[in-house]
Amino acid sequence: MEIVLNKILAQIQHQEDKLSSQMMQMPEEAYQMTLFLKEMICEIKSQILRDGFANEQQEINFFKNIKPNILGKLIYYNKLFRIETTCPVSNGKIHQSYYENLLKSLKSEYKESICNEDFYRYYRAGRTDRDHSYFRLGQINYHDGLKSVVFEIDLSFSTYFDNKIAHIVANELLYTYVLTKINPEENPDTILQNLDANKDISWTNSQNALIELIYALYASNSIAYGKVGIRKLALIFQVLFRTPLNDIHHSFHRMKTRSGSRTAFLDQLKASLEEYMDKDL
Numbered sequence: 001m002e003i004v005l006n007k008i009l010a011q012i013q014h015q016e017d018k019l020s021s022q023m024m025q026m027p028e029e030a031y032q033m034t035l036f037l038k039e040m041i042c043e044i045k046s047q048i049l050r051d052g053f054a055n056e057q058q059e060i061n062f063f064k065n066i067k068p069n070i071l072g073k074l075i076y077y078n079k080l081f082r083i084e085t086t087c088p089v090s091n092g093k094i095h096q097s098y099y100e101n102l103l104k105s106l107k108s109e110y111k112e113s114i115c116n117e118d119f120y121r122y123y124r125a126g127r128t129d130r131d132h133s134y135f136r137l138g139q140i141n142y143h144d145g146l147k148s149v150v151f152e153i154d155l156s157f158s159t160y161f162d163n164k165i166a167h168i169v170a171n172e173l174l175y176t177y178v179l180t181k182i183n184p185e186e187n188p189d190t191i192l193q194n195l196d197a198n199k200d201i202s203w204t205n206s207q208n209a210l211i212e213l214i215y216a217l218y219a220s221n222s223i224a225y226g227k228v229g230i231r232k233l234a235l236i237f238q239v240l241f242r243t244p245l246n247d248i249h250h251s252f253h254r255m256k257t258r259s260g261s262r263t264a265f266l267d268q269l270k271a272s273l274e275e276y277m278d279k280d281l
Contacts, residue, residue, distance in 0.1 A: 030081040037074040072169025203241035209265040
């Protein structure tokens with residue numbers, strides 16, 4: 001059985017866009033995404049347990065790329081729901097202190113449980129030489145001194161290390177979210193709510209298309225000779241088009257692993273411009 005990463009990510013993005021367009025409060029949006037992702041992963045688990053994998057590479061790809069992205073988002077939205085429903089106030093010093101303490105906890109968890117592990121360096125380096133032992137069922141080596149969570153997971157649907165990647169994904173998403181709460185002046189939602197100008201200028205293509213355009217401009221040093229950072233550049237476009245963008249770094253990472261063209265929107269732009277030019281001939 002083959003589960004395609006791009007299709008899964010497109011489904012998640014579609015649901016995120018759908019909920020975002022309904023202008024829900026963040027706790028409700030996080031709750032709805034948690035339900036959606038939980039159902040998705042349960043359905044996929046049933047398929048995997050029923051059909052298995054066609055070959056070793058398919059199995060490795062699932063546990064290294066596909067499942068961690070779904071589970072990582074699920075962990076993220078579940079934590080987001082808990083964070084937002086326990087926040088004591090909506091603004092002021094207590095509000096600021098609440099998110100600053102969360103950021104400290106995330107940094108502490110990163111230092112103590114993530115960055116010092118050999119597996120984290122393996123994953124970040126993009127290595128593949130140990131994939132056959134990290135991302136295949138039944139390959140756990142207890143001599144490695146693994147954390148006790150290994151006894152709590154379902155070993156018919158986890159290699160243990162897919163869970164570790166999922167937590168890395170979730171932590172990175174949470175880190176970005178908490179930063180925007182601590183620095184509200186850099187929070188696109190806050191800016192968009194308070195901006196009266198350019199109300200009629202909106203981005204009418206997908207979020208991924210805009211992110212692809214932003215990265216293309218950034219990579220080509222087309223704005224301010226490349227001196228503007230990617231986060232600031234993304235913020236400018238979000239304000240200009242009144243369009244919040246969710247986790248542009250993660251979206252860009254997904255673009256790099258697309259099947260077919262990795263620059264689908266830029267290809268479309270080129271084709272559209274050439275067609276428009278031909279009309280004047």
